[in-house]
Amino acid sequence: MFEYHGWINVQESAGADDSADGDVLLGRISETIGARIREIDSPGLLDLRWMNGELFLHLGGFRNHSDPEVVDFFGEVGRLAPGSYGVMHVRDDEDRGHENEVRVLRMVRGRVHEDVERALSPCIPVLEEPYPG
Numbered sequence: 482m483f484e485y486h487g488w489i490n491v492q493e494s495a496g497a498d499d500s501a502d503g504d505v506l507l508g509r510i511s512e513t514i515g516a517r518i519r520e521i522d523s524p525g526l527l528d529l530r531w532m533n534g535e536l537f538l539h540l541g542g543f544r545n546h547s548d549p550e551v552v553d554f555f556g557e558v559g560r561l562a563p564g565s566y567g568v569m570h571v572r573d574d575e576d577r578g579h580e581n582e583v584r585v586l587r588m589v590r591g592r593v594h595e596d597v598e599r600a601l602s603p604c605i606p607v608l609e610e611p612y613p614g
Contacts, residue, residue: 483544485525485551487569487586491536494564495590510562511536517557521550540569547575555586556593563591570598581605 491514493506511529518527525542538558540551555569569586573579583601587594605611 482572482574483542483547484572485540485542485548485569487540487555487567489538489540489555489558489565489567489569489588491529491538491558491562492564492566493562496564507536507562513561514538514558517554521554523548523551525551527551527554538567547573552586555588559588559591559593565591570601572601572604583608 491507491510493510511531514529518529521527523542525544525548526539528539530537530539540555542548542551552569552571559565565588567588569588571584571586572582573584574581576584579597581603583598583604584595585598587596601607
C-alpha cells in the first residue's frame with residue numbers, strides 16, 4: 482500500500498518579488514508543472530492552482546503499490562521553483578526498513594529533506610492495531 486498527501490507553495494525564489502518579470506517566470510513554472518502533471522497522469526490528486534495570487538500544488542493518493550514518480554515529482558517542483566516550500570507525508574509498506582513508518586518530506590527553499598513523521602509512526606500500533614497472531 483502506498484499513501485501520500487502533501488502541498489507545495491510554489492515560489493520562483495525565496496525573495497519577495499512583486500515585479501512583472503517574477504510573475505512571468507512563475508507563469509512559465511506553472512506551465513511546466515502543469516505539463517508534468519499531464520505526463521504523470523496519476524489517478525491520485527495532482528492539483529495545481531492559483532489562490533490569492535499564489536501558486537499551490539496539492540498531491541494525494543492511495544495505491545496498491547509504491548509510486549516513486551510522485552515522490553520524484555515532489556522534488557522536481559523544488560528544482561523548478563527554488564523558493565518553494567511544503568510538506569508531503571508518505572506511507573509505503575513496500576519500502577524496506579520504513580514499512581512501519583510514515584515518512585515526511587519537507588521542502589524548504591526548493592530542497593527536500595526526508596525524515597520519520599513521529600506523530601504518525603510507528604504505524605502499528607499508533608495508527609493500527611497489531612495483527613492478531
